[in-house]
Amino acid sequence: MSDDIKTRLLDAAQLLVQTHGHNGYSYRDLASQVGIRTASIHYHFPAKTDLAVALVRRYYEFVGAAMKKIEAEHTSLAERLEGVAGIYSGCLSAHQRICVAAALAGEYSSLPKEVQDELNRLMTDSQGWIAHFLEEGKKRGEISPASDPVALARLWYSALQGALVVARATNPTVLADVTQVLRQLTIQG
């Protein structure tokens, strides 16, 4: 049922946010993409803020599901981190997107409070999932016993978010470089 109008609106809005930012698209852009009129969008999402909040919530579920899938399908830390990197490299390869989180965080002070709060939750918990993988890897001896999983997770998350942004504006190979160096430095460091 991925062609119901609400989903199609969220899909189109997500692409616009990931390429132009929240302040960089209008209901008019969205309407022309989906093939309806702007007034019809207001039926589904009364205000643009409502759409943005729904967008971040849906993205939160998407990331959470991806993390659970990685945990279920891979046991080694190296493979799991590879999987995490894959979530974000998938953005860039499709339409030169960046992560929804970074796109919105770049305009942070101009966002409605509700969107800021959802964004905070998305970023905080994304780092939490990565920290969880690192914690388990530490127990298994895949990284140094002296390393700090929370701080390392912050590095991984920040570096991946930053790499997407930098890669899009400069050179696409930046993301692969960053991921590889990060892996080399992290595993059995």
Add this chain to the structure above:
Amino acid sequence: MSDDIKTRLLDAAQLLVQTHGHNGYSYRDLASQVGIRTASIHYHFPAKTDLAVALVRRYYEFVGAAMKKIEAEHTSLAERLEGVAGIYSGCLSAHQRICVAAALAGEYSSLPKEVQDELNRLMTDSQGWIAHFLEEGKKRGEISPASDPVALARLWYSALQGALVVARATNPTVLADVTQVLRQLTIQG
């Protein structure tokens, strides 16, 4: 002569870009900050694009000067990288800003071509300066002879840019954590 109107306009515009993004502020906002009318801004910067281009060029000079100062005042790689991190942590501590580069890159596809080009130059050369420090550190034996200065520079730059964005939207301590872990992993790795 830092109180001439053109400088004050650029200062105010930079703060607005670093907090709200390019699409998140208007000439009206700018005018009220500086205390003149919107029409007067057009005298100095005919179009908003002209202002954005001037802003990125000035920021490029600022970063370049900061890098040269770091090179002149410090010789060890550790100190130089500390200095680089300081450039970016300075943003956050003043008004919760992020780097001009990341703020604009988040809205990349919505930017005028001229601004995209200036942004590309800023990000490419910023990484070049960091790579230069790493190259010299490699010659001095401060990092492993097997390490790749260009890839490492991409990691440092991406991680710092990402850390600012993540820190602002979640927890200010993220930046310090990322910087510290990065230093530990890089030096004599």
Add this chain to the structure above:
DNA sequence: GTCTATAAGGGGATAGAC
């Protein structure tokens, strides 16, 4: 649910007086 019509204000930008 989607449409047309429309409101009310914001946006960048220009003309011309001072």
Add this chain to the structure above:
DNA sequence: GTCTATCCCCTTATAGAC
């Protein structure tokens, strides 16, 4: 150099017909 006045389009949003 800065102002007032104004243009014209875009933007979000609502009312009400279908």
